[in-house]
Structures are given as structure tokens and as C-alpha cells.
Amino acid sequence: MRKTLLAAAAAAAVLGAFGASSADAKTFKWAFQGDAQSLDPYSLSETFTLSLQGNIYEGLIRMDPDLQIEPSLAESWEIVEPTRWRFKLRQGVKFHNGNDFNADDVLFSAERVRKDGSDLKGRLAGVVDVLKVDDYTVDFVTEVPVPTLVNEWGTWYIMDKEWSEANGAEDPTDVTAGKENFSTRNANGTGPFMIQSRETDVKTVLVPYEGWWDAANKEHNLTEVIFTPIGSDSTRVAALLSGEIDMMYPVPVQDMNRLENDPNTEVLGGPELRTIFLGMDQERDELLHSSVKGKNPFKDVRVREAFYRAIDVELIQKKVMRGLSTPSALMISPLLFKYSDEFKRLEPDAKLAKELLAEAGYPDGFEITLDCPNNRYVNDEAICQAVVAMLARIGVKVNLLAQPKAQYFAKILAPKRDTSFYLLGWTPSSFDSWNVMFNIIGTPDLESGRGKFNNGGYSNARFDELTDLVLSETDQDKRNEYIREAYQILHDERGYIPLHQQALAWGKRSNISLVQRADNQFMLNYVKVD
Amino acid sequence: MVAFILRRLIQSLFVMFFVALVSFSMFRFVGDPVNQMVGIETSIAEREALRERLGLNDPFMVQFGRYIGKAATGEFGISYQHKRPVAEMLVERMPATLELALVSAVFSLLLGVPMGVYAGLNRDGFISKVLLSVSLVGISLPTFLIGILLIFFFSVQLNLLPSFGRGGLIDIGLWKTGLLTIDGWKSLIMPSITLGLFQLTLIMRLVRSEMLEVLRTDYIKFARARGLTNRAVHFGHALKNTLVPVITITGLQLGSIIAFAIITETVFQWPGMGQMFLQAVTTVDIPIMAAYLMLIAFFFVVINLIVDLLYYVVDPRLRVDTGKASGHG
Numbered sequence: 001m002r003k004t005l006l007a008a009a010a011a012a013a014v015l016g017a018f019g020a021s022s023a024d025a026k027t028f029k030w031a032f033q034g035d036a037q038s039l040d041p042y043s044l045s046e047t048f049t050l051s052l053q054g055n056i057y058e059g060l061i062r063m064d065p066d067l068q069i070e071p072s073l074a075e076s077w078e079i080v081e082p083t084r085w086r087f088k089l090r091q092g093v094k095f096h097n098g099n100d101f102n103a104d105d106v107l108f109s110a111e112r113v114r115k116d117g118s119d120l121k122g123r124l125a126g127v128v129d130v131l132k133v134d135d136y137t138v139d140f141v142t143e144v145p146v147p148t149l150v151n152e153w154g155t156w157y158i159m160d161k162e163w164s165e166a167n168g169a170e171d172p173t174d175v176t177a178g179k180e181n182f183s184t185r186n187a188n189g190t191g192p193f194m195i196q197s198r199e200t201d202v203k204t205v206l207v208p209y210e211g212w213w214d215a216a217n218k219e220h221n222l223t224e225v226i227f228t229p230i231g232s233d234s235t236r237v238a239a240l241l242s243g244e245i246d247m248m249y250p251v252p253v254q255d256m257n258r259l260e261n262d263p264n265t266e267v268l269g270g271p272e273l274r275t276i277f278l279g280m281d282q283e284r285d286e287l288l289h290s291s292v293k294g295k296n297p298f299k300d301v302r303v304r305e306a307f308y309r310a311i312d313v314e315l316i317q318k319k320v321m322r323g324l325s326t327p328s329a330l331m332i333s334p335l336l337f338k339y340s341d342e343f344k345r346l347e348p349d350a351k352l353a354k355e356l357l358a359e360a361g362y363p364d365g366f367e368i369t370l371d372c373p374n375n376r377y378v379n380d381e382a383i384c385q386a387v388v389a390m391l392a393r394i395g396v397k398v399n400l401l402a403q404p405k406a407q408y409f410a411k412i413l414a415p416k417r418d419t420s421f422y423l424l425g426w427t428p429s430s431f432d433s434w435n436v437m438f439n440i441i442g443t444p445d446l447e448s449g450r451g452k453f454n455n456g457g458y459s460n461a462r463f464d465e466l467t468d469l470v471l472s473e474t475d476q477d478k479r480n481e482y483i484r485e486a487y488q489i490l491h492d493e494r495g496y497i498p499l500h501q502q503a504l505a506w507g508k509r510s511n512i513s514l515v516q517r518a519d520n521q522f523m524l525n526y527v528k529v530d
Numbered sequence: 531m532v533a534f535i536l537r538r539l540i541q542s543l544f545v546m547f548f549v550a551l552v553s554f555s556m557f558r559f560v561g562d563p564v565n566q567m568v569g570i571e572t573s574i575a576e577r578e579a580l581r582e583r584l585g586l587n588d589p590f591m592v593q594f595g596r597y598i599g600k601a602a603t604g605e606f607g608i609s610y611q612h613k614r615p616v617a618e619m620l621v622e623r624m625p626a627t628l629e630l631a632l633v634s635a636v637f638s639l640l641l642g643v644p645m646g647v648y649a650g651l652n653r654d655g656f657i658s659k660v661l662l663s664v665s666l667v668g669i670s671l672p673t674f675l676i677g678i679l680l681i682f683f684f685s686v687q688l689n690l691l692p693s694f695g696r697g698g699l700i701d702i703g704l705w706k707t708g709l710l711t712i713d714g715w716k717s718l719i720m721p722s723i724t725l726g727l728f729q730l731t732l733i734m735r736l737v738r739s740e741m742l743e744v745l746r747t748d749y750i751k752f753a754r755a756r757g758l759t760n761r762a763v764h765f766g767h768a769l770k771n772t773l774v775p776v777i778t779i780t781g782l783q784l785g786s787i788i789a790f791a792i793i794t795e796t797v798f799q800w801p802g803m804g805q806m807f808l809q810a811v812t813t814v815d816i817p818i819m820a821a822y823l824m825l826i827a828f829f830f831v832v833i834n835l836i837v838d839l840l841y842y843v844v845d846p847r848l849r850v851d852t853g854k855a856s857g858h859g
Contacts, residue, residue, distance in 0.1 A: 034809075037611055045569025122571035173613045175567065176583040180614045199622075200612050201809065202801040203695075230694050230799045231809070234678050238693045242685040375812070406561030406814045413565060414574050429571065439570070449573040 026529040027224040028512070030247040030522075031236055035201045035229040040183040041157035042118040042172040045429070050155045051521040052227070055206065056096075057157030057189035060087055060106070061150050065515045065526065067335075067431060069150060073101065073158055073190065082145040082474065089136040093213045095160045096187075096194045103132045108161035110140075117174035123156040147474045151430040163188045192218060192525045193225065203228050206524070219515075219526045240265055240507050246529065247514065249506040249522070253322055253379055259507050268506040268516050271326055273333045274427040276377055278311075278387065278497040280304060280420070283444075283457025287420040289369035289399075297362060298420075298456070304494035305346065306356040310394045311387055312348040313499055320382045325500035330487055332428060332436045333501055335518060339484050343491060345498070353394045365395025371422040372400060373408040378502045384423055414444065417455050425502070426453070427519070433483045437467040441490055458495040535835065542831035547598065549827040553820055554594045563610050563814040584610075597820060607817035611810070616817045620803060620825060625705045626696055627795070627802035631787045633709075633718055634726030639780060642730045646737025647769060653742060661734065668731035673790075677724040677797035684720060692717045694799035725794040729783050736779055740772035773844050781837030785830040 036052040037044045044050075060074035071077075074087040093101040110130040113120050124130075126149070129141040142149065164170050167182040174181070187195050190213065193206040206225040212218065228245070230236040233252040239245045241262060251259060251267055259265045280298040281287055287296050297303045313327040326334075327345060334340035357365060372384035381402040388398040398421075403411070412419040428435035443459035444451035450464070451457075466486040473479040490496065506516055515526035564581045581587055585596065600607065606616040649658040685693035698713030699706045708714025744750060745768055753763045792804035799805070803822060810818035 038613055040613075043613065044567070045571055119569045119572055121576075175608055175610055175613050176580075177608075180608070184613050199801070200614070200619075201806065228695060228799070231805070232797050232799065235681060235694050235797055235799055238678075238681045238686050242689055242693055244685070244692060244694070404561070404812060406563075406566060406812060407559075408561075409565040410562030415578070426570075446574055449575075452574055453570070 025223045026221050027226065028222050028247070028524070028527055028529055029226045029228070029245045031228050031230040031239060031245050032249060032522075033229065033231055033233075033236065035204075038173055038184045039187040039195065039198070040169070040173045040181060041159065041189075042113050042120050043184070045119045045122075045155075047427075047520050051523075052204075053157060053187070053189075054155065054191070054521060055193040055524045056187045056191045056195060057159070058191045059153045059156050059158060060089075061153045063154040063517070063519070063521075065517055065523075067518060069154070072154075073106075077150070080139075083142045085140045085142070085149060086133070087138045087140070089138065090213060091136055093190050094211050095163065095190055096209055096211075097160070097163055098211075099160050099162050099188075101158070101160075101190055102135045103138050104135075105158055105161045106130070106138045107132055108164065109156070109158045112159065112164070112170065112172060113156060115171055117172040117177075119172075120156060123152050144472050145474055146472070147479070148430055148432050148434065151432055155429075157189065159183075160188050192220070196224075201229055219528070220524060221528050222524065225524055225527075237507070240509070243509065246512050247506065247508040247527075249504070250378070251505040251507040253324060253505070256322065256324075256505065264510055266508055266510055268504070268508060268514075269324060270504045270516050271333065271335065271501050271518060272427070272504045272520055273336065273431070273518050274377070274425045274502050275328055275331055275333060276325075276380075276383065276423065276425045276499045276502055277328075277331060278307070278499065279422050279424060279454075279456040279458075280307070280497075281417075281456045282495070283459070287368065288418060289420045291367035291397075292362075297360065297366060300360045301494055302356040302360040303362070304497075306353040306360070306394060307391065307396070308346050308494050308497045309349045309353040309356070310396070311390050311497065311499070313345065314348075315390075316383055316386050317500060320379050320386050321500070321502070324378070324503035324505060326503070327500045328498045329491070331426070331440060331490065331496060331498055332433055333518070336428065336431055337433055337483065337487075338480050342484070343487060346494075350390075350393050357394060357396075362395075365397065367397040367399065368421050369399045369401055369419075371408065371412050371419045372402040373405045373423070374402040376405040376408070377423075377425045378505075380423060380425075383499065387423075412455050414446075414452060414455070417457070419455060422455060423499075424453070424455070431519070433487075434467065434470045437463070437470060437483075437486055441486075441495065442467050456496075458490075458493075460489055460493065460495070463489050535839075538831065538835045538838075542828055542835075545831050546824045546827045550598060550601070550820060550824050551594065553823045554597065555590065557814075557816050557819065558590070560811065560819075561814045563816055566813040566815075567610050601821075601824070606821040609810075609818050610815045611813050611818075612815075616821045619806065619818070620821060621704065623801060623803040623806050625707060626800060627788060627791055627804060629707065629709060630718065630721055630725060630791055630794070630800060630802060631784065634722035635729065635780065635784050635787055637722050638726040638729035638733055642733030643737055643769075643776070645730075646734040647741060647764070649734065649738040650741025650745070651764060653738075658738075662738075665731040665734055668727040671727075673724055673728070673793045674797050676727060677720070677794060680720045680724060681797075691720055693720075696801060721794050721798045721800050724797070725787060725791055729780075729787065732783065733776060733780065736776055737772055740775060741768060744768045744771050770844075774841065777840050777844060778837055781833050781840070785826075785833045788829055789826045 032048060036049040041053045041057050058072050060072060061069050062072035064070050073090055075090045077085055077087045080086045089103060095101060107130055110124060114124055126142045126146045127140050128143050131139040133139055169181055169183040173184055185198055192209055192212045194209045196205040196207045198204045204227040208222060230239060236248050237255045240248050256267055259267050282298045284296055286294060317325045317327055329343040329345040330340055370384055372381055374381040384400055384402060388400050391398050412422050426440055438450055439453050441454060441458060442450040443464050444454050444457055463486050466482045469482045470479055504516060504520055511530040513528045564577050568577060585593055609616050609619060645661055649661050652658050681693045684691040695717060696708045697717040698711030699708055700710045708718060750763060750768060753767050791802060792808050795802045795805035796808055807822045
């Protein structure tokens with residue numbers, strides 16, 4: 001540190017008169033384990049890609065540090081009819097290239113995001129019409145009432161119509177088109193930062209946009225931001241320790257102590273919205289990967305409960321996650337569901353589990369394969385190894401098949417669903433229970449997309465009914481009641497074995513202050529360098 | 531001579547064809563690219579449609595034929611992940627890899643040959659023994675570990691060298707070089723040592739054993755009998771005759787340095803082709819994987835060709851032989 005100071009002093013002395021203004025220069029360097037796939041805001045609905053783009057582009061709404069919805073490009077909105085939402089757009093907003101923002105840009109973005117090649121079509125699910133009332137008023141008409149319409153719009157970024165058309169970027173990036181889309185490496189948003197240069201996977205440089213409409217309330221003091229992806233965990237940690245970068249994430253669990261013990265670095269931890277859980281094939285009449293033939297033991301709730309009770313999540317929290325997880329009784333983060341306190345995990349009890357197995361007709365247990373990713377979630381493979389050991393205590397011999405995510409997802413997801421027992425994680429992108437109920441727990445149905453990620457085929461008619469009620473119920477209290485009933489059904493049937501919420505771990509230099517949002521989005525607007 | 535070179539280049543096409551064939555037949559086992567390309571909201575039907583449009587449902591031979599057909603016209607496709615032309619991305623990444631490979635090859639030659647000569651001439655000397663035992667480390671430690679240890683000492687503890695990336699780049703046309711700035715060289719030091727250590731060890735051991743071999747031969751004894759100086763005997767006669775195997779090995783190793791820079795590049799976040807390849811493997815980016823493997827195959831062929839040509843330069847006997855052979859023809 002002293003050396004750097006000396007060097008800085010020397011540099012300042014050399015620069016002399018020229019250096020006067022550069023004393024205020026605040027360059028912020030940070031790293032993530034990968035890069036955003038594209039700058040095209042509709043090319044991939046993935047946390048990091050959207051997170052980086054979110055510094056450049058803005059949506060009609062935005063999420064504040066506590067994940068509460070606040071106005072952004074839309075100043076206000078009202079529900080004029082149950083199926084018609086009216087948005088008043090902010091006036092005087094300019095894109096980075098100086099173009100005005102108005103209703104045409106919203107209409108254009110609404111059209112573009114629903115075109116083929118867009119990965120964010122779901123942002124406008126249920127919207128049948130987008131109408132321009134005047135230059136700064138837009139109506140969104142939905143088929144049925146959609147109370148959660150704007151929940152995901154924090155990451156539906158508005159693009160400039162004129163710019164997109166002038167550069168041939170009217171359509172979202174299509175990998176099968178055989179050529180590059182202009183918006184892949186160029187961006188023109190309304191947000192607080194502009195792209196100065198970008199080399200995919202190497203380096204991206206951002207500078208503040210002086211004309212940002214909310215510049216008066218800006219929270220950052222940066223003059224330049226340099227982002228570098230660093231894939232290797234130990235290199236990323238080393239770069240932070242040596243001060244070459246000011247911030248990085250994720251921090252590997254094994255390096256937490258090191259960063260915490262260094263006086264110049266800190267670890268910021270917080271609960272993430274992602275729930276990690278185990279799923280069981282309850283659909284097939286015979287499991288694909290098990291020693292039990294002719295029947296499916298998971299169809300018996302006693303077997304599912306035995307598995308549930310055999311797993312001691314607190315032990316996993318202590319030994320595998322080193323405290324960086326919150327055991328969970330629900331399939332959704334407690335931050336996102338009002339009555340989450342009412343749900344408690346079943347007490348781990350190996351003896352009872354063994355009895356349940358015996359009752360179900362498996363006194364000597366059986367053999368089964370557990371599918372597990374090894375590079376997707378925090379310590380995913382280690383969690384599975386712990387599960388294997390815990391199930392061994394009740395006589396179930398688990399063969400662990402841990403694979404990289406590319407192979408893992410190809411195997412366990414639909415259409416193959418080639419698994420009997422698997423570990424998966426889920427973050428509801430709309431911050432709402434319906435997303436979890438529909439995608440993870442609902443009865444799989446190709447047509448409607450229900451149960452798309454319900455790889456074990458859990459199915460309950462009442463649950464599906466409640467899911468539909470939750471979708472269109474506008475009364476919040478009623479809605480929460482439906483959700484509560486649904487989760488109770490799932491809990492009683494032991495349809496899934498929720499394990500924990502994994503924790504976020506960001507590392508930073510001590511002179512940096514920033515805001516950590518539970519959805520793992522990193523907003524440069526809240527970064528201060530002292 | 532020209533015919534010889536042409537023949538080799540045509541052979542290289544066959545090599546590349548077979549590499550493409552083998553790698554294509556393996557891509558089916560690396561996973562499903564579509565799940566890596568779309569977010570969680572994309573429906574199963576849309577995933578299936580994308581798979582269809584990418585031609586991933588076609589039989590293997592159809593996919594392969596289509597790829598080769600396009601590759602023959604210089605069209606290597608669009609990266610699934612980055613949505614950019616693969617050829618362009620490889621060209622962008624190539625300077626980083628080639629500079630790293632060359633610097634580490636030069637490093638291992640410049641140090642390895644003198645060390646080997648020394649160890650050969652003073653086979654029982656203390657320093658030779660030290661060199662030999664230290665070189666064991668170079669052979670037995672895995673690359674990534676050497677890299678991490680270097681980072682730990684020189685970046686974290688001493689704060690002397692950058693732990694990742696290529697600093698101080700200067701554009702010369704299409705080529706971005708780090709060889710013209712101090713920053714660039716500073717970033718090169720640790721990666722090239724990491725990458726070159728194994729080669730250094732190999733060359734040193736090879737030169738040493740070759741020297742020991744040659745020093746025993748009659749013409750060395752004769753040279754000494756003629757009263758030549760030690761210097762002339764060691765470097766003029768002995769060293770020159772050890773060079774043929776050294777050139778072969780160095781040449782072949784240069785190919786592997788380029789190909790196996792993957793690990794070094796990943797450890798140091800070196801923005802080269804190897805790092806891009808490794809990323810492509812984790813995301814099943816087939817166009818990048820295929821193009822990279824074919825390019826590496828091409829490098830190997832070209833390097834072999836250069837090695838063969840160098841033999842002529844170093845070994846006069848070869849020149850005499852071909853002269854005779856062509857004379858007969």
C-alpha cells in the first residue's frame with residue numbers, strides 16, 4: 001500500500017501541472033468469472049449478462065437496492081382497466097448518442113423483444129397489444145389481468161428505435177443468421193454508463209454518461225470503469241489481494257478467510273435468491289437408474305420423507321458451505337414470500353427415516369444414481385457428496401454422477417429428463433412465487449410450458465389450479481393465501497427436498513463501498529472509491 | 531524443394547480434414563449447446579426449434595459435410611456464445627497465443643541450451659548436479675501449480691508483476707502486440723516461464739545427454755589431437771552435432787506450446803486462443819472448438835515442415851543426399 005502511495009506521489013510530482021485534474025480520476029477495476037455474452041439486451045436472459053447491460057440500458061422500471069420496484073424511464077403508471085396498464089414516460093431523457101427517448105422507442109422495444117431470436121419473450125408474456133397514446137404515454141393491454149406485469153421489467157431494457165434501425169439491429173441477435181448483429185458489441189442506452197471499448201472476454205471499459213437523466217441523484221463517484229473477466233478462481237483472488245482489481249465476485253468458499261484476514265480486502269456476504277433443492281422422479285413407473293425394478297419407490301411418500309429426513313442440512317451448512325447458506329423449507333427465498341416463517345423443515349432423523357423405508361418395503365434400502373452438476377452452484381458437487389454419505393446411513397446406496405453443467409443439463413432437463421434423483425437450483429426471475437410454481441412444481445406440459453423444469457414430474461391437480469389462480473389474482477392477500485395453500489400441499493407431499501439458499505460472496509478492497517443486491521446484480525451506480 | 535513444400539501443405543489439408551472428422555464425432559458427447567445459449571424462460575419448443583435451425587438434429591455425416599463444405603470456402607461459422615464470426619475471433623486471439631508461445635520457446639532455448647552444454651561438459655560438477663535436480667521440478671510440477679505459485683510470490687507477496695492479462699498493448703495493423711511496452715513484457719514474464727519451464731528442462735536434459743554422447747566420438751578426439759582450442763571443439767564441433775535432435779524436439783514442442791498454452795492462458799487470464807477454446811468447451815460452442823482444433827492441426831503440420839527444412843540447413847549430409855537423388859532422377 002505504502003509503495004503504491006509513493007508511486008502515486010511520484011507520478012503526481014512528475015505530471016505536475018498536467019496531473020492536477022487527474023487527481024479526481026476514480027478508476028474502478030473489477031472482475032467476474034465470465035463475461036456478458038452480448039451487449040444485445042434481448043439475446044440472453046442470464047443474470048450476469050443482464051446485470052452488465054443494466055449499467056448501460058434502462059427499463060421502464062428499476063429495482064432499488066432492496067429489490068423494490070421504482071420508476072425509471074416510466075415516471076408513473078396506473079391500471080386503468082384490469083387488463084390495461086397506462087405508463088407515463090419520463091420526458092427529456094436522451095440516449096447516449098443524443099437521441100430523444102419517447103413512446104416510439106418503447107413500442108419498438110416491445111416489438112423487438114418478442115421477435116424470434118429474443119430470449120426475453122417472457123418479459124411481455126400475456127401482453128396482446130402495446131399502444132401509443134401520445135409521445136409520452138403508452139398503454140399495455142393484456143389478455144387477462146396480470147398483477148405481476150412489471151415485476152420483470154427491471155431487466156427489459158429500452159432500446160433506441162432510430163439507432164437500431166440505422167445500424168441494422170432491428171432484430172435480436174440470431175446465431176443462425178450467419179452474421180454478426182451490430183448490437184452485439186455496440187450499445188446505445190439511456191443508463192448511467194456508456195461503453196467506451198469492448199473486447200469480448202478480455203476487457204470492457206465504461207465511462208459515466210454525463211447526460212444521464214438521473215445524474216443529479218447519482219450515487220457513484222467514478223470516472224472510468226474497467227471490467228475484466230477472470231475465469232480462474234485463484235487468479236481472481238490473487239488479483240484482488242495484490243490490488244490490481246478493486247472488486248470481484250464470486251469469492252470461492254475456500255478463499256473467504258484469506259480475504260477476510262487481509263487488512264486491505266473484505267468479503268461481502270448476503271443471502272441470494274437462489275434455492276438449491278433435490279428432485280425425485282415421481283412420474284415413471286420404474287426408475288431409470290435404480291436397483292429397484294418393476295416399481296418406482298419415489299411414488300411412495302414415505303420414501304420421499306425418508307430421503308428428506310436422512311439429510312441434515314445444517315451439517316451441510318456447517319461443513320460444506322462454511323456457514324454461507326440458509327437452510328430452507330420452501331422452494332422460494334424467504335425474502336420473496338410473506339408467510340415463509342410458517343414453514344419449517346422436517347427435523348433430520350435417520351432412525352425415523354430408516355423405519356419409513358422399512359414400512360415402504362425397503363428395509364435394506366436400495367441403490368440409486370444422483371445427478372449433480374460440478375460447476376454450476378456454490379460447492380454443488382460437495383453438497384451431493386454429503387447427501388451420498390447421509391443417505392448411506394439409512395441404507396440407500398447412492399451412486400454420484402457429477403458432471404459439468406453442459407453435460408448435466410443436457411441429461412436431466414426436458415425433453416430427455418434422464419434422471420431419477422438430481423440436484424438443481426432456481427431463482428425466480430420475477431421475484432414471485434408464481435414463477436416457481438409454474439416452472440418447477442407444476443405438472444409438466446409441453447404445450448403451455450408448465451413444469452418446464454419439473455424434471456421429476458411431480459404432479460398435483462390442486463396445486464396446478466392454485467398456480468392459475470395466483471397468476472391472475474390481483475388482491476394481494478388472497479393471492480398470498482393461495483400461495484400458502486400450494487406450498488403446504490407440496491410440503492405435505494414431500495414433492496421436493498429443499499436444501500438451502502446459497503449465499504452471495506463478493507470480494508472488494510476496503511476503500512470501495514458498494515451495494516449488494518440479493519438478485520446478484522451488480523450496479524455500478526452505487527460504487528464509491530475513496 | 532518447392533514441390534516438397536507443396537506436397538506437405540496438401541498433406542496438411544488431409545490432416546485438418548481428419549482432425550475435423552475426429553473432433554466432430556466427439557462433439558456429440560460434450561453436451562447440448564442449446565441449453566447454454568438460452569435463458570431459463572425459453573420454452574422447450576423454442577429450444578427444440580433452435581436446435582433444428584442450428585442443424586444439430588441432422589445425422590452426423592450431414593452436419594460434418596456441411597461444416598467441411600463451408601470451411602473449404604473459409605467460412606467457419608458464428609460462435610454460439612458470442613454471436614460473432616469464429617474466424618474473426620481466432621484472428622483477434624492469435625497474437626496473444628503466438629507471442630506467449632514464441633517468448634517461452636526462446637526463453638527455454640536461450641537458457642536450456644547453455645545449461646545443457648554446461649551440464650554436459652562438467653558432468654560431475656556441483657552446479658550440474660544442482661541444475662539436474664532443479665530440472666526435476668520443472669518436469670514433475672503441473673503447469674497450473676507453477677503458475678499459481680508464481681502469482682502468489684510475485685503478485686500477491688512482492689507486488690512486482692501483474693497476475694493476469696496482457697498489459698500495454700500496441701496496435702500494429704491487425705496484430706496487437708505486447709512486445710513493445712514495459713507493461714507488456716512485465717505481463718509476459720510469469721506466463722512464459724510457466725509455459726516454458728517444462729521445455730527448458732527437456733532441452734537442457736537433451737543437450738546434456740547429446741553432448742556426453744558426441745564428446746565420446748572419434749572426431750572429437752581427432753579435433754583435440756589437432757590441437758584445437760576447447761572452445762572450438764565444444765561449440766564448433768560438439769554442439770553443432772547435437773543440434774539435429776534438439777531442433778526436432780524444439781519444433782515439435784513449439785506446436786505443443788501453442789496447443790497446450792490452454793492451461794497457462796487460463797491461469798493468467800491470458801486472452802489467447804487456448805483460453806477461448808477452454809471456455810468454448812464449457813459452453814459447448816462447437817464452431818469455436820472445431821475451428822480451433824483444425825487451426826492447431828495446421829500449426830503442427832507447418833511447424834513440422836519448418837523443422838524438416840531446418841535439417842537441411844544444419845546437416846550438410848542431407849543436402850548431399852538429395853542432390854544425388856535428384857541427380858539420378
